[in-house]
Amino acid sequence: MQRPDPDPFDVIVVGGGFSGLRAARDLRDAGQRVLLLEGRDRLGGRTFLRPFAGHGQEVELGGTWVAPRFQPHVAAEMDRYGIGLVEGQTGVPRWRWGFDAAPTSAFPLEGDEIYELERAVFRIMEASHRVDPSVPRDRQDLGDLDVSVERFLAGLRLSPRTTRFLAAWGTLGSGAPPEEWSILNALSLMAAFDHSAWAWWAGVVDKFAGGTRTVVEALARDAAPVLELGARVVRVDQREPGRVVATTADGRTFGAAAAIVALPVNVWRDIEFLPALGPAKATLARDGHPNRMSKVWVLVDGGPTDTICFGPGQDLLWLSPEYELDGATLMVGFSAPPSPLDVTDPDAVARAVGAYLPNARVLASDAHDWNADPLARGGWPAHRPGTLSRDASALQEPEGRVCFGGADIATRWIGWLDGALESGARAAQQALAVLRDA
Template identity: 45%
Template sequence: MSGPGMTETTQIYDTIVIGGGFSGVCAARDVSDKGRSVLLLEAKARLGGRVGSAPFKNRSEMIELGGTWVAPKYHPFVARELERYNLELVQSHGGSLKTIWHFFGEPSSRIPVQGDDLFELERALYQIKKDAHRIDARVPRDQQDLADLDIPIAAYFDRIGVSGSSRAFLEMWVILGSGALLEEWSALSALSLIAAMDNSVYGWYGAVTEKFAIGTSGAIETMLKGSGVEVQLNTPVASVDQTGATVAVTTTSGQVFQARSLVLAAPLAVWTDITFNPPLSENKVTAARIGHPGRMKKIWMLVENMPDGLYASGLGTDFVQIFPEYTDGDKKIAVGFCPPPSTLDGNDLNAVTNALRQFVPDAKVLATDVLDYTSDPYLKGTWMVQPPGILSRYASSLIATEGRIAFAGADIAIRWLGWIDGALETGARAAQEVDSILTR
């Protein structure tokens, strides 16, 4: 398959992997472990996809610009990589914490739910846990009777009757977990993550406090080192054709690569930017076109006058959560999570200072470091949070092989949807599916 402006390689690989995040790297490595030839094509100038570690701007401290935290106790595929490569984890935002809550217009050290509202919060948490117990996190959601939970979280909170400060407290947590509005993502998606955490509402966040000592970029480099996988960066894919004797992959620059099988490990929302022959199934196309609402801004800040051990959370503020990760004398390097509907510009130091002062009145932001994943054409959003109506209809379709193509990515994980462990889960599964295709 060639034409004007195209260059076709003569080598036929066993497998081509499209996408160099954790899922694609895991799939490529696992297929290569079988002694097969693998080519990994990544559209961006670096590997990692929606994860990436680098020094803070003009400094030495290592920051994570995307996905970061893991909990090997609950993340079996992360635990597998830690054991294989003897990787170490370090504690994030640990030690003695100075907790600040900003609800209802002013900061306070007191948790925003007090008095009789605590009983309402307890009742709501009981119902949330009860609904989470209905979900088998090992099984695609469309294979379970869960459609009644696949509704907007706002509607779910209305259904369970939570209100006042109890509702505000829960809304803060689900906004932090999504980077989306309450009307935009599914209660089934949120409840699935609670189910994945052995049905612990608190554990969904409270138990996930560790990160790779060498950074996510270091972990990905370690997984590929010595694997035999051939990697080509800056190589966006335009089309995939599996009507011939091989799968032909054509890049936007006109290169044509051939393989006996393929793993698509690009983000779900990017699938419709690639032309497939024959076309992908209607369910895959529908879900890809809908995309997802996750658009959290992760803003790193060099700050003066920030208290030691700050752990701040708020609702109706620009930042839903802030905490420092490094201390340098009287300065801190802190990370803040800015969800919609805030329009805070992470590069505007005055605006970020004002946003931080909602929690710390004397703080001053000296520098910021931000990576915008939402406007990146090869990512199209932050971590996956499924909109209402997707999981209960299309979950099985999204992971099903089509011809000689297997599918991977945290966006279509069964257990840890949108998380690093989910990416590794799908990469390992896709590698097994490709092995079956090649064996046949």
């Protein structure tokens, strides 16, 4: 009988975001032959640098801000490739608070609510000190903290206004309503910020010089995998001994001794894994995460635009200035449930901006709808109550010859660019172990 040709690759990496690229680069450093299968016609995944609405200025439609002093993997890549940092604004800006129908510059809490806020922030920081961000949450005694943000805040016995104020900051970090995501996710993020509450908004204001594309290109150049774009994987089959076979939507098959799946957890459900995923991953694949944040760029004339606008009573939870462009201000906004704002609808976006800045004229807007994007199905993850304290390690474990990367299942910066890099490095080491044991 004629032996079939051996596979030309050692490892198949599925997904060409920061995580898959980091995994491919590390495997290449270890002398492995890598095939990278990416469903889009571009690399970078949930990062996407593109010219704003036909103007020269490029904007980040997805992941953007980094904090290398808190983020070891981001710092290491910047160092390796000589990538600089564009520093964002520091100091205390002017605010416009959108908690009521008519936004105002007056701080939304007053009197005893300020004391409540102080007490609540102390309790939140105290709880964050129980989290070691370098260790998966299931290996720490944190089950009592893995409850919804809504339930945690209810336990602090705050007034409705103080609760709403804190919940709004939570939604800014998660894109999810307070009843749907876990305070342990928030506390983990705070712990990664060296337990700073202030850093929740002030810690991540800097960007890569040249944008996220600079990092994507550097990793891709260095990894130099055999690259298939437009290769959406629909099946990962390891029933044949010693081999993983990935099948794409257009029917092509690729085989290797190991595979790395570096995808958003919200698209796991679109892939047929044979044999089926273990219980922790199957549960997350079924339930997904609830982040439905939308990001939008708006060119605004008039103002005042030197102001940060924030509030859960508005369609735009957040709106802040980023660039000067053609004599106007390019602002970045975020919208999250329960607002139904469609950020790809320019008229709706203009109305949402007008609610904060009635004298401003919106000249153009631009967005990518990550929630409608079938290769993302949402933003960065906001894990549901119970997931991290029960399953964090199991989500990172290989299943046979298939290893799993992706920011969504990182240890320290869960859902962030640093977490994507961290998870890619871990998955590459796991794939090397699979190859060694073969």
